[in-house]
Amino acid sequence: MRETVLMKGELDTLVIVTTATGTEVLDGEDEVIESYPEDRHEQVLAKYLAQGWEVEEDGP
Incomplete structure (x- = not known):
């Protein structure tokens, strides 16, 4: 898993x-605003x- 926080x-x-x-x-309220079935990080x-x-x- 990889997670990137943007501000x-x-x-x-x-x-x-x-x-x-x-x-x-x-988004800031943990609502999904984009979703992709593959790694597009x-x-x-x-x-x-x-x-x-x-x-x-x-980070991971």
Whole structure:
């Protein structure tokens, strides 16, 4: 499993979670806003970094 926490400003948070079943993006209230049946962690991370999000935590 890999989990990356992204921040934008002081309040906006996203979490990218990748497991054996795929990749999901969760908003600050743990609601799924994107879901992929395969590992797309790097592509999703790159998309949000390009939109101005910053990595707060990244790890397994």
